[in-house]
Amino acid sequence: MVFSSNVFLLYFMPVFFLVYFILPRKVRNYFLLLASLVFYAYGAPEFIIHLIVSVIANFYLVRWMNKTEKPGLKKLLCGISIAISIGLLFYFKYGNFTMHNINAIRSWITGVELSTLNSQLSTILLPIGISFFSFQSVTYTLDTYRGVNAPMKRLSDYMLYIVMFPQLIAGPIVRYCDIADQIRNRESLYTDRLHGFYRFVIGLAKKVLIADVIGFQVDQVLGPSNYDVLTSAQLADIANKIATIDSTTAWIAIFAFTFQIYFDFAGYSDMAIGLGRMMGFKFPENFDNPYVSTTISEFWRRWHQTFSVFIKNYLYFPLGGSRVKTEARKYFNLWFCFLVSGLWHGAAWNFVVYGALQGIFICADKLFLKKFNERLGRIPSVFFTFLIIVLTRCFFRIERIDLSWLFIKRLFAFDFAPFHFSDNPHLYVTMLVAAFFSFFTLSKFGLKVQDKVYFTEYNKRQHIIAFVVSICAFVFCLGALNASGFSPFIYFRF
Amino acid sequence: MIVLTILMLCAFAIQQGTGLFKFKELNGVTETQTKPELTSESFLHGTFQRDVEAYLKQNCGFREPLTRLYNQILWTFFRYAKVVEDKRVIITDDNWMFEPWTVEEYYQSRSYNYAVDSLEMAQKLEAEAQRILELQQALEPYNTHLFVALLPGKEQICGEHIPKGFHYSREKKITAYEFYAKRFKELGINHVNFAEWFMQMKDTVSWPLFPQTGTHWSNLAAQHATDTLVRYMENLAGINMMNILLDKDFQRTLKPDADLESLLNLIWPVKKQPNRLSFAYPDYDSTVVRPTLITIGDSFYWNILNFIPVWDLFEKVPYWYYFSTAFFDDDDLKVTHKIGELDVLQEVIDADFVMLSYSTGTLYEMSNGFSETLLRKIRQKQELSTLNY
Secondary structure (H helix, E strand, O other): OOOOOHHHHHHHHHHHHHHHHHOOHHHHHHHHHHHHHHHHHHHOHHHHHHHHHHHHHHHHHHHHHHHOOOHHHHHHHHHHHHHHHHHHHHHHHHHHHHHHHHHHHHHHHHOOOHHHHHHOOOOOOOOOOHHHHHHHHHHHHHHHHOOOOOOOOOHHHHHHHHHOHHHHOOOOOOOHHHHHHHHHOOOOOHHHHHHHHHHHHHHHHHHHHHHHHHHHHHHHHHOOOOHHHOOHHHHHHHHHHHHHOOHHHHHHHHHHHHHHHHHHHHHHHHHHHHHHHHOOOOOOOOOOOHHHOOOHHHHHHHOOHHHHHHHHHHHHOOOOOOOOOOHHHHHHHHHHHHHHHHHHHOOOHHHHHHHHHHHHHHHHHHHHHHHHHHHHOHHHHHHHHHHHHHHHHHHHHOOOHHHHHHHHHHHOOOOOOOOOOOOOHHHHHHHHHHHHHHHHHHOHHHHHHHHHHHHOOOOHHHHHHHHHHHHHHHHHHHHHHHHOOOOOEOOOOO | OHHHHHHHHHHHHHHHHHOOOOOOOOOOEOOOOOOOOOOHHHHHHOHHHHHHHHHHHHHOOOHHHHHHHHHHHHHHHHOOOHHHHOOOOEEOOOOOEEOHHHHHHHOOOOHHHHOOOHHHHHHHHHHHHHHHHHHHHHHHHHOOEEEEEEEOOHHHHOHHHOOHHHOOOOOOOOOHHHHHHHHHHHHOOOEEEHHHHHHHHOOOOOOOOOOOOOOOOOHHHHHHHHHHHHHHHHHHHOOOEOEEEEEEEEEEEEOOOOHHHHOOOOOOOOOOOOEEEEEEEEEOOOOOEOOEEEEEEOHHHHHHHHHOOHHHHOOEOOEEEOOOEEEEHHHOOOEEEEHHHOOHHHHHHHOOEEEEEEEOOOHHHHHHHHHHHHHHHHHHHHHHHHHHO
16 A cells, blocks of 8 residues: 555545544554554555564564573574565565576576576565565664664564554664654654644655656656566567657656656655654654755765665674775775665666666765865755766666666767657646755755744644645645546547 | 544545535546455455555545646646647647547548558448438438538638647548548539538638537537528428528527537636527428438537427437437437337438438548448348339
8 A cells, every 4th residue: 555545545544543543542552553464464465474474583583682691692593583584575575686697697508598597487576665674673683682772572562663554665764773662652742743744745745746747757758667567569669769769858857757756755755754743753854855965975865864874884884884994995885885775776787786886976975076076066066966866867767777878878969859858837847846846955045944844843823824735735636646647538439 | 633634534535435515527438447346366466456546536535626626726827638638639729629530530640541541441431422322312212301411520610720730741632521522512412511611601700610619510500500401401302491580689698519628627617709699599380391300420410409499490300329329309309219229211211301410520430330221221121022022
């Protein structure tokens, strides 16, 4: 179930909050757990058992790990627990990818057709949200192992931490140490509930009114975002489209995608944070105006922050971080973390290239790019960094390296055609709005407005205004969700 | 405020369940999504979830006002309509609306692409013309007069409003209209070429012959056409029919045909020219003949049936819409039959006139199989009577 679906907005959410607020505090967590399991089962019914079993196994392993005094056993149990989480992630997410690559090598050695080898494989379906809840269970295991927090006493509390529906599907990745106390003891003031609702509506608007509008046109130019579901004829059609695209359209398409992915993901995070806040949870922020970054390093501190924090704490530091013997190792650690980050986004070589490129730019930042940007000045460096982000997005959006490369060639073919991306003025205005809000906080005024809207307590009058605006926006989003695809015929005459 | 928020969130589901508030339905035709059935298989495969979402998109509470509100905002601020993007309607900067396929037909990209090649389409049109001629002659002994009304299409009369981007290449081929207009004359088929006549008079009439936001001709155009039809039928059969008189001092403004605009599903109507015409009334005369007229044709004929006092002019006016559904005048056109349920031949023989009434956009499907069916039935009847004899 996704937040921007009718089932969620019109049924799940209203019924959930109606019952949640009626119930006594003592049983709210149980109800939230039950609702979260229903939420997951509705979206991925075939994986709910996997999820529950892995959560239970992990809970008892960590409990045992915490009780034992033997350091060797402690380490072993910690390893098993992590292996279960990461093993499941690897199996479901990278199983197909690994086998296809092994087959490619087999095909090269034996000369057997790759398609014949691949046809013998059964496709492993990907459970939704596995990338997020696997990481959360790793943070639980490691935070407990490191003694940052005591393990949870109740299985239901641990299960709630892992499967809580607001952050189950697409984060934010909430570290155990950040939320452990809130699970049993949290305040839910009426202002939190209202602020949560406002935040949810802001996220919904980002997703429905901006990302979806832009995304529709991006798909027209670059094809659907998931190439796995396409037939070879459809892929050939996309390849043909990309090969003949003019530079103007190519640039607009990739700029459009850059805005789309930000508003889509940030919108989802806003909705998750808002839903959490309505229940009294304080989830960490996930985005901090990433496109106003002056360097790539800064961009990664602002983009998908909870993921960056996870990688830093649970991969970069264990690798030695920057406290290593050689400079080369330091840069390798950095680069490797981004390579893994790229692969985390999807099991395909284009994501590996995307991650590797980000890693190279981060290393370049440390070596010379940051100094270069500083000399450029703030505004030019923001746009220079943005341009790097836009260009690397080609490998993120186009799920085949050869096509990504072809697309980049089209960007720099300099065969600029007259500006014609779409006949739809709504799209252009939406892109302008997206651009405006992406760079709004470049000014002090913008920052002030953002702080006021997101992080300041409202007085009564402000609450009334925010409430009315939120209701109107919510209604308009519902209209957009249900009307945007409505295109009737005059008659079915012939 | 929190209670209000939750109530507001619940209101959509309550409205869907109870239909408490009634709203004007959305216009246009779409495929209806049936309520999905929950089975363990459909749930596990995710098809139930997918179908529920599709069903809710069509049936969620307050869907009509939500859709109109969204459409109105996009229309007001961006002049954007989904039906335009999906090529259901062409809209010009000054709010003239056209059906794309009629424009394509006019510029010859439809009828000639309809068949395998243009030669095949030309053969199809020629065969139809020959059948109509044969039928016209076959019906003469029964005193039934067959004739064709070549009605103008909006794209033909108001072609100057069609945006340049939609002006397709005409090459050297001719349209179905041009073909029939020429061949009917050559073959001596009874016909009234309203399209030609309207082209001549379009600049002289005080009010538009076609509404800005509708497909069909205006009431004024239908009024002019009816008068001409009566005169034509009088000449064809040598009878005296009732006259329709116009009171030019008494102008009426009717709601214009806005079937294309209705697809936009807006809250407020689009700004357009008024649909004005003089008040028409029958010149009652007990000596006149009130014949029976069967009409086979497209939807243009509705504007004659609904706004002209045809009940005074004719004894009966059955309307065989696309030779598919038959509307009868017994109960204000509400009685309908499938054509298959009728004794078509007997109905035609009993009638005084049969009119094939097609506008330029639908001419390539002239008679919709009527001529073929009737000729076959006439031949069967003739064979039967020979055998009996």
